Amino acid sequence: xxxxxxxxxxxxxTRGQQVTLSCSPISGHRSVSWYQQTPGQGLQFLFExxxxxxxxxxxxxxRFSGRQFSNSRSxxxxxxxxxxxxxxxxxxxxxxxxxxxxxxxFGNGTRLTVT
Amino acid sequence: xNEVEQSPQNLTAQEGEFITINCxxxxxxxxxxxxxxxxxxxxxxxxxLSSGKKKHGRLIATINIQExxxxxxxxxxxxxxxxxxxxxxxxxxxxxxxxxxxxxRLTINP
Numbered sequence: 001x002x003x004x005x006x007x008x009x010x011x012x013x014t015r016g017q018q019v020t021l022s023c024s025p026i027s028g029h030r031s032v033s034w035y036q037q038t039p040g041q042g043l044q045f046l047f048e049x050x051x052x053x054x055x056x057x058x059x060x061x062x063r064f065s066g067r068q069f070s071n072s073r074s075x076x077x078x079x080x081x082x083x084x085x086x087x088x089x090x091x092x093x094x095x096x097x098x099x100x101x102x103x104x105x106f107g108n109g110t111r112l113t114v115t
Numbered sequence: 116x117n118e119v120e121q122s123p124q125n126l127t128a129q130e131g132e133f134i135t136i137n138c139x140x141x142x143x144x145x146x147x148x149x150x151x152x153x154x155x156x157x158x159x160x161x162x163x164l165s166s167g168k169k170k171h172g173r174l175i176a177t178i179n180i181q182e183x184x185x186x187x188x189x190x191x192x193x194x195x196x197x198x199x200x201x202x203x204x205x206x207x208x209x210x211x212x213x214x215x216x217x218x219x220r221l222t223i224n225p
Contacts, residue, residue: 035213037156042215042218043201043215045212045215048212056212098212103148104148104160105160106150
């Protein structure tokens with residue numbers, strides 16, 4: 001069974017631009033959750049999608065948004081990039097979601113650098 | 116105070132030593148996850164538990180729901196165990212989300 005695939009692996013953008021990251025979950029998994037990891041703040045929950053609906057959102061500004069398609073693939077978008085958005089962005093898939101206690105399967109992440 | 120606290124933050128040990136990493140949390144949980152992150156960023160889920168104890172090879176995870184505390188133990192540690200270990204709780208209060216500890220950086224010297 002293929003694992004969780006995130007694309008691209010690396011991305012360099014300029015302040016003010018926008019970026020879209022992609023996450024393909026394990027086949028059959030309906031939940032995709034997104035996380036930001038920085039040296040200062042550690043891992044932080046961004047949002048979770050389940051069956052195309054956003055189920056929960058973390059404490060991030062509205063510049064961070066996402067969506068999930070009918071095949072469970074998910075995209076995350078960050079608009080008007082700021083230097084502080086430089087981070088490793090991880091997604092994880094699970095059968096039933098983060099709050100239900102399903103095991104999580106993480107992708108390798110997208111490392112975003114904003115200059 | 117953070118909702119999830121890990122200790123120690125850094126741990127260096129010799130190969131073969133018994134390792135314990137602790138995680139305390141203050142929220143109601145649906146499950147607790149232990150994660151391993153190697154340099155380069157990839158995260159592997161080691162355990163998900165909501166009660167009792169689980170064992171996988173040299174790794175053992177325990178949780179005490181009443182005391183809101185979990186431990187991850189590594190027996191016969193090996194240099195390849197060097198990684199950051201992260202505790203994460205699936206909160207059952209309010210909106211469902213994962214809350215992470217700050218991680219424990221483990222270095223095992225040969």
